[in-house]
Amino acid sequence: MKTWVTPGGVHPPENKHQSLTLPIGTLPIPEKLLIPLSQHIGTAAKPCVELGSAVLKGQKIAEAAGPVSVPMHAPTSGTISAIEHRPIAHSSGMLAPCIEITSDGKDQWQAHQGVADYKNASVSTLLQAIAEAGIAGMGGAGFPSAVKLNPGRERPIHTLIVNATECEPYITADDSAIRERAAEIIEGIGILSQILGHPDNIMIGIEDNKPEAIEALEPHVQGSGISVRSFPTKYPSGGEKQLIYILTGQEIPSGGLPADIGMVCVNIGTTYAIKRAIVDGEPLISRVTTMTGDACGINRNYETLIGTAVSHMLEHSQFNEERCSRLVMGGPMMGFSLTSAEVPIVKTTNCILAPSYQEIPDDEPAQPCIRCGLCAEACPVSLLPQQLFWYSQAEDYERLEAHNLFDCIECGACSYVCPSNIPLVQYYRHSKGEIQKARAEKVKSDHARQRFEFHQQRMEQAERDKEAKRAARREAAEQAKATAGAANNSAAKATAEGQSGDSAADIIAAAQARAAARKVSPEQQLAKFERSIAGAEMRLQMAEEKLTEADAQQTDEQKNILVAAVEAARQKLEQAKGRLAEHIKEHKGEQVD
Amino acid sequence: MIETIAQYPILAALIALVGLGILFGALLGFAAEKFKVEGDPIVEQIDELLPQTQCGQCGFPGCRPYAESIANGDAINKCPPGGQATINAIANLLDVPAPELDAEHGEEAEVRTVAYIREDECIGCTKCIQACPVDAILGAAKLMHTVIAEECTGCDLCVEPCPVDCIDMLPVEETIKEWHWPAPTTTADIIASDLRPQL
Numbered sequence: 001m002k003t004w005v006t007p008g009g010v011h012p013p014e015n016k017h018q019s020l021t022l023p024i025g026t027l028p029i030p031e032k033l034l035i036p037l038s039q040h041i042g043t044a045a046k047p048c049v050e051l052g053s054a055v056l057k058g059q060k061i062a063e064a065a066g067p068v069s070v071p072m073h074a075p076t077s078g079t080i081s082a083i084e085h086r087p088i089a090h091s092s093g094m095l096a097p098c099i100e101i102t103s104d105g106k107d108q109w110q111a112h113q114g115v116a117d118y119k120n121a122s123v124s125t126l127l128q129a130i131a132e133a134g135i136a137g138m139g140g141a142g143f144p145s146a147v148k149l150n151p152g153r154e155r156p157i158h159t160l161i162v163n164a165t166e167c168e169p170y171i172t173a174d175d176s177a178i179r180e181r182a183a184e185i186i187e188g189i190g191i192l193s194q195i196l197g198h199p200d201n202i203m204i205g206i207e208d209n210k211p212e213a214i215e216a217l218e219p220h221v222q223g224s225g226i227s228v229r230s231f232p233t234k235y236p237s238g239g240e241k242q243l244i245y246i247l248t249g250q251e252i253p254s255g256g257l258p259a260d261i262g263m264v265c266v267n268i269g270t271t272y273a274i275k276r277a278i279v280d281g282e283p284l285i286s287r288v289t290t291m292t293g294d295a296c297g298i299n300r301n302y303e304t305l306i307g308t309a310v311s312h313m314l315e316h317s318q319f320n321e322e323r324c325s326r327l328v329m330g331g332p333m334m335g336f337s338l339t340s341a342e343v344p345i346v347k348t349t350n351c352i353l354a355p356s357y358q359e360i361p362d363d364e365p366a367q368p369c370i371r372c373g374l375c376a377e378a379c380p381v382s383l384l385p386q387q388l389f390w391y392s393q394a395e396d397y398e399r400l401e402a403h404n405l406f407d408c409i410e411c412g413a414c415s416y417v418c419p420s421n422i423p424l425v426q427y428y429r430h431s432k433g434e435i436q437k438a439r440a441e442k443v444k445s446d447h448a449r450q451r452f453e454f455h456q457q458r459m460e461q462a463e464r465d466k467e468a469k470r471a472a473r474r475e476a477a478e479q480a481k482a483t484a485g486a487a488n489n490s491a492a493k494a495t496a497e498g499q500s501g502d503s504a505a506d507i508i509a510a511a512q513a514r515a516a517a518r519k520v521s522p523e524q525q526l527a528k529f530e531r532s533i534a535g536a537e538m539r540l541q542m543a544e545e546k547l548t549e550a551d552a553q554q555t556d557e558q559k560n561i562l563v564a565a566v567e568a569a570r571q572k573l574e575q576a577k578g579r580l581a582e583h584i585k586e587h588k589g590e591q592v593d
Numbered sequence: 594m595i596e597t598i599a600q601y602p603i604l605a606a607l608i609a610l611v612g613l614g615i616l617f618g619a620l621l622g623f624a625a626e627k628f629k630v631e632g633d634p635i636v637e638q639i640d641e642l643l644p645q646t647q648c649g650q651c652g653f654p655g656c657r658p659y660a661e662s663i664a665n666g667d668a669i670n671k672c673p674p675g676g677q678a679t680i681n682a683i684a685n686l687l688d689v690p691a692p693e694l695d696a697e698h699g700e701e702a703e704v705r706t707v708a709y710i711r712e713d714e715c716i717g718c719t720k721c722i723q724a725c726p727v728d729a730i731l732g733a734a735k736l737m738h739t740v741i742a743e744e745c746t747g748c749d750l751c752v753e754p755c756p757v758d759c760i761d762m763l764p765v766e767e768t769i770k771e772w773h774w775p776a777p778t779t780t781a782d783i784i785a786s787d788l789r790p791q792l
Contacts, residue, residue, distance in 0.1 A: 090769055090772075095769075426774060427777060429773070430775060430777070436773065445643075448646065448744075449640070451744065454728070455726055
């Protein structure tokens with residue numbers, strides 16, 4: 001059967017034989033298990049148990065939070081001893097929310113059973129069971145399987161590819177699982193085929209360096225329509241996009257998914273977990289993990305409970321700390337160094353590598369790039385690693401994106417071949433992170449701008465409303481004044497008859513006149529001035545009359561008061577006249593202008 | 594026809610050239626109208642690059658006024674929240690050399706901060722609510738206020754008006770989802786006797 005050849009690639013020493021000498025083993029149940037709530041891509045699970053409560057093996061301890069999320073289950077029976085932030089296996093060495101279970105040593109299962117008559121069960125029942133079992137892709141990315149297996153009606157699946165490539169050196173978890181559990185794996189593939197509506201092609205892609213595994217699979221695939229395709233070993237062939245190209249010659253568009261071209265690619269470990277979930281009703285609480293490296297006396301695969309501390313594995317593998325150069329989770333090419341041995345094994349952990357200094361020495365210092373071009377030859381996605389390196393150093397993110405940095409699968413082939421020991425992948429990872437951060441900030445700043453603009457708009461609207469209210473009030477006041485002004489004139493006349501000089505009505509009239517002078521039209525103002533002059537004249541006249549009348553019989557004191565009143569009335573008249581003159585002058589000036 | 598052209602060669606050439614000129618002129622004029630591109634005004638583009646904290650550290654009441662001012666020739670190095678990255682981006686856009694950040698307007702913050710109100714000390718005066726340019730503070734008169742951390746741009750504008758000083762600017766802690774790989778560090782000398790410039 002024809003297979004295609006991907007560009008680039010490297011052939012690092014395989015080092016797989018060490019861990020294949022012994023069958024899959026089991027470790028004693030550790031005293032404490034630490035289950036991180038986020039072991040998959042998507043939203044972290046939500047704890048559904050309380051501190052101190054007793055749990056049975058397989059009991060759900062955290063629920064899926066949202067559509068792209070998976071629940072977590074207790075890997076053994078015991079009590080919940082902590083729900084808090086703990087260090088997890090992450091390149092950052094940061095803390096993340098975890099649930100700790102203290103084992104009671106009984107390892108007592110909760111009652112469980114598989115999907116009854118699963119061969120005739122509906123697709124939704126099966127997907128539901130897979131989601132409930134907490135299965136996320138076990139190849140490394142950890143994408144929730146139930147989501148992956150439900151690509152929707154608009155994307156019919158014609159090809160199911162089971163990924164048994166395991167191209168990275170040292171790792172043998174899938175290899176050993178196939179050797180020992182081929183029948184169950186094939187049963188799992190049958191379930192997958194049923195869920196996907198029996199696709200035309202079902203292929204198991206496997207590198208030709210695993211002849212025993214291929215041999216183990218052969219008898220079980222007879223007559224099942226599943227074909228086992230082996231192809232020449234090369235790193236990296238195990239990437240989803242690479243494997244699909246190797247087996248079908250088709251490329252997935254940049255940024256696309258296999259489902260876009262009618263394919264689904266599932267890791268072979270996941271098919272086993274799916275079989276356990278559907279047929280046996282067991283959630284994903286353990287996985288095969290390779291424990292290897294020269295710093296360990298025993299190299300083998302273990303059926304490891306999720307949440308087992310790496311240190312617990314090392315303890316049972318004759319680990320020699322002095323010989324160990326570093327602890328790596330994953331393989332030597334794509335794995336990451338652990339900062340602590342207390343971090344737990346998660347659903348995506350396929351290997352713990354404890355190499356000696358001879359195997360993986362410390363990083364040599366990077367030297368300048370000599371533009372040899374070896375990295376471009378090794379790149380499996382035909383990128384230009386050295387150009388990316390330059391732009392990454394220059395932080396020229398626009399050009400990095402133009403050079404398709406985001407198609408880089410971070411396989412490490414370029415760093416592996418680099419004669420100058422430049423940590424190329426680390427540059428790319430950093431740049432990817434920076435670009436993503438910038439994108440997130442852009443979203444945030446756009447949001448802030450929107451809010452700011454809305455805020456401004458709101459303030460302006462409030463100001464406009466206030467202004468409108470003010471105008472309305474002013475108008476009302478004016479109207480009130482116009483009526484009050486007329487009333488005031490007659491009132492002034494009435495009061496003037498009785499008593500001259502300042503009265504309350506006078507003061508109000510003057511204040512109103514002042515206020516009106518600022519606002520009313522020139523004609524009105526003129527009339528007002530004339531009125532006030534007339535009023536003042538009248539008051540002056542009355543006051544003088546009173547004075548002459550009083551002369552004879554009044555005392556000096558009273559006379560003085562009357563004289564003062566006359567004087568005041570006269571001054572008022574003068575003022576009123578002055579204001580009128582000023583007003584006329586002003587308005588004449590305006591007309592001249 | 595040919596005879597007339599031969600007779601008045603200068604005139605013929607003149608008419609031909611002027612005619613062509615008018616024809617192409619009309620064509621270009623039509624194209625300019627027909628295919629007119631409403632180019633993204635430069636203010637919009639600058640505003641896109643500014644961090645939108647609306648903090649006013651540049652001396653303008655918000656990012657957009659500063660963008661307008663830059664478009665009118667103001668210095669591009671007055672934005673501390675944006676820092677050197679923003680200056681570089683604007684310099685790139687305007688094709689001018691990138692200056693250093695103007696220290697007069699403040700220093701580039703190491704970490705992003707958000708406002709936090711110590712709620713039991715808050716007297717409910719609403720002064721911070723009025724100061725917030727992005728409406729990120731929630732509360733009412735004589736009732737406790739609180740900051741919607743998601744919406745806070747960390748502009749500091751609410752700290753000053755608080756009469757009881759109950760607002761702190763707290764650094765935002767990086768979560769495991771936001772973490773990304775650091776840049777590789779230049780490692781040790783390849784040759785031990787290599788001379789390095791003394792700093």
